[in-house]
Amino acid sequence: MRIIDWLTLLIALMLIAPAPGYAQAPVSEPSNVIVLFRDGVPPAERERVMRQSGGLTTRHFRNVPASAGRADAHARALLERHPAVLSVVPDREVETLGKPTGAASATAAQVVPAGVTRVGAQPGALGYTGSGVGVAIVDTGIDFKHGDLAVAATCFTAYAACQDDEGHGTHVSGIVAAANNEIDVVGVAPGATLYAVKVLDRRGRGLDSTIMAGLDWIADNATLVSPAIRVVNMSLGRPGTLDDNPALRASVQALTQAGITVVVAAGNDSTLEVSGQVPATYPEVIAVASTTATAGTSACAWHASPIIGDTASYFTTDGAFDLLTGIGVGVSAPGEDREDIVKSCFLKSVGILSTRLGGGTVRMSGTSMAAPHVTGVVALMAQQSPALTPNDARRRLRLGADAPDTAPFDSPGTGYSFDGEREGVVSAPGALSTP
Numbered sequence: 001m002r003i004i005d006w007l008t009l010l011i012a013l014m015l016i017a018p019a020p021g022y023a024q025a026p027v028s029e030p031s032n033v034i035v036l037f038r039d040g041v042p043p044a045e046r047e048r049v050m051r052q053s054g055g056l057t058t059r060h061f062r063n064v065p066a067s068a069g070r071a072d073a074h075a076r077a078l079l080e081r082h083p084a085v086l087s088v089v090p091d092r093e094v095e096t097l098g099k100p101t102g103a104a105s106a107t108a109a110q111v112v113p114a115g116v117t118r119v120g121a122q123p124g125a126l127g128y129t130g131s132g133v134g135v136a137i138v139d140t141g142i143d144f145k146h147g148d149l150a151v152a153a154t155c156f157t158a159y160a161a162c163q164d165d166e167g168h169g170t171h172v173s174g175i176v177a178a179a180n181n182e183i184d185v186v187g188v189a190p191g192a193t194l195y196a197v198k199v200l201d202r203r204g205r206g207l208d209s210t211i212m213a214g215l216d217w218i219a220d221n222a223t224l225v226s227p228a229i230r231v232v233n234m235s236l237g238r239p240g241t242l243d244d245n246p247a248l249r250a251s252v253q254a255l256t257q258a259g260i261t262v263v264v265a266a267g268n269d270s271t272l273e274v275s276g277q278v279p280a281t282y283p284e285v286i287a288v289a290s291t292t293a294t295a296g297t298s299a300c301a302w303h304a305s306p307i308i309g310d311t312a313s314y315f316t317t318d319g320a321f322d323l324l325t326g327i328g329v330g331v332s333a334p335g336e337d338r339e340d341i342v343k344s345c346f347l348k349s350v351g352i353l354s355t356r357l358g359g360g361t362v363r364m365s366g367t368s369m370a371a372p373h374v375t376g377v378v379a380l381m382a383q384q385s386p387a388l389t390p391n392d393a394r395r396r397l398r399l400g401a402d403a404p405d406t407a408p409f410d411s412p413g414t415g416y417s418f419d420g421e422r423e424g425v426v427s428a429p430g431a432l433s434t435p
Contacts, residue, residue: 028073030056032091034209036247037065041084049085053078061212063219063254066247068209089245094211094238094278096140096168096204097265098368101336101351106360107147113185113353114293115175115334118309119373120402121188121380121428123180128432130189130379134222134229135176138214139169139236141198143357148184149173150193154225156217157198158210165202167357171364172235174355175372176379184361185354188376188428191383193227200236208248211236211279215251222260230382233375234264234285235368240278242327249282256284261382261390263288263375265367266329267317270415274319275327283326286378286394290316290335290370291408291425293352297338300345307339307347307412310403310425314339314347314413316367320421321398329419331397332408333426335370337363347413377428384432398423400430 033055037046043060046067050057054075059068068091071079079088112122120126134152141164142151149170155162164170173194178187199214200206211234222229232255242249255262266289267277274280280287290313298306312318313335321328337350351363374397381396382388398404401424408425410418 030070030072032207033069033071033076034089034091034245034247035067035069035079035085036087037084038086039065041065045084049082053082055079059209059213061216063216064247064250087246091207091209092238092240094206094208094236096200096236096368097268098168098171098235098364098366100362101349101365102363104356104360104362107183110182111185111353114337115352115373116186116188118293118334119188119377119426119428121376123186123190126380126428126432128380128383129191130177130376130383131191132227133192133231133379133382134195134225134227135192135375135379136195136197136218136229136232137169137173138197138199138211138232138234139172140164140166140200140204141169142173142194142196143170146170146355146359148178148181148355150177150179152193152195152225155196156214158206158213159198159201162196162198164357166200166204168204168368169196170357171354171362172233172368172372175352175369176233176376178355188373189379192379195225195229208245212248212251215255219254219258222258230260231375231378232260232262233372234262234279235371237265237267237277237280239276241276242281244278248279252279252282252284256390259389261286261378261393263371263378265371268315268366269317270315270413272317273419274317274329277317281327284390286330286374286397287328288367288371288374289318289329289332290367291332292336292338293334294338296340298341299343300341302345303341303412307341308409310407310409311339312408312411312416314411314416318419320419321423329423330394331374331401331423331426333370333373335367336365374426377426377431380428381431396431396434397426400427400434401425402427402430
């Protein structure tokens with residue numbers, strides 16, 4: 001009996017033990033993905049493909065045949081082999097490209113910020129204010145209660161509400177279109193109407209998919225709202241390449257093909273060029289690098305000369321514009337008031353003054369602040385030329401730029417390197433006078 005018991009136990013162990021050649025694959029945790037399908041695959045079919053592959057869908061897009069969701073390694077492998085699928089890529093994190101550089105101030109008498117002055121958009125100087133032009137701010141939302149901002153009630157959010165809960169989007173909005181009244185600041189295009197497209201959270205972060213959702217909403221609603229959306233500002237980004245998310249680029253293309261100009265921040269990494277930043281690398285957008293609006297001061301014994309206006313910001317990403325590919329910085333614009341050299345010989349950025357979440361003003365620096373100066377100028381051009389196309393806007397911005405072949409001047413920052421082109425600083429009078 002004892003021998004039979006041992007044989008029974010041995011057989012049982014052999015039955016439950018996995019064969020050497022059939023070891024179970026390690027289980028991977030699901031991750032966020034974006035799946036680009038072939039043209040014509042409807043949302044219901046995309047849902048079925050995702051579910052049958054073991055994935056979970058979180059969002060379908062309307063203007064691009066793509067869906068966002070979650071999938072583990074096994075589900076992703078099945079999706080990649082499916083005949084209806086073109087690509088499966090990670091749903092990467094995106095963030096704002098501007099940081100506070102000073103204390104906040106309560107509501108006070110209106111001032112004209114240095115950046116607005118530098119681009120030649122002082123109140124009453126141009127004959128255009130952006131009136132009748134809608135500008136979508138794809139960001140952290142906008143403060144609907146700020147007394148210096150005219151924000152449309154129609155909006156989009158990837159979260160609970162369109163209201164800004166971080167502050168970045170409100171600051172960007174003021175640079176574009178703070179009202180010409182008696183308080184706080186005035187924007188480049190004070191007559192433009194702002195549309196809040198909230199794609200970033202209270203930390204200033206989002207995903208490629210939340211950006212795509214916002215762009216999807218703009219594509220659907222640009223001509224349904226009044227005034228129509230003619231310009232989009234995206235002061236956000238991440239490291240990346242031209243082809244690392246074909247669906248995100250297709251979302252941008254859907255806007256430009258509809259005649260909407262998309263302006264984006266170049267990035268805040270001086271060791272990179274725009275070819276290494278998304279969405280700045282897309283040839284469909286106007287990528288904007290950062291410069292100083294005015295001269296700074298110096299308390300450094302080893303560098304007595306101050307940093308002059310129109311100097312490339314020490315933090316800016318750049319990259320010469322390639323006429324063949326359309327990739328590169330389209331134009332530079334003020335992303336900070338000035339750079340001071342402190343006694344310890346470090347550079348200190350003094351940011352652009354603009355509207356603050358909760359009222360009043362605050363200073364922020366970054367290519368996030370450079371882009372909306374250009375967005376405001378495009379809004380002025382759109383009022384002047386109702387048939388303005390994205391290609392027209394880029395051409396006129398570049399041809400009308402101030403000090404081409406001279407500015408931006410080289411930054412003394414240790415991480416800066418000249419990219420081979422001095423594209424000039426955006427000029428509202430120059431762009432408006434260029435046919």
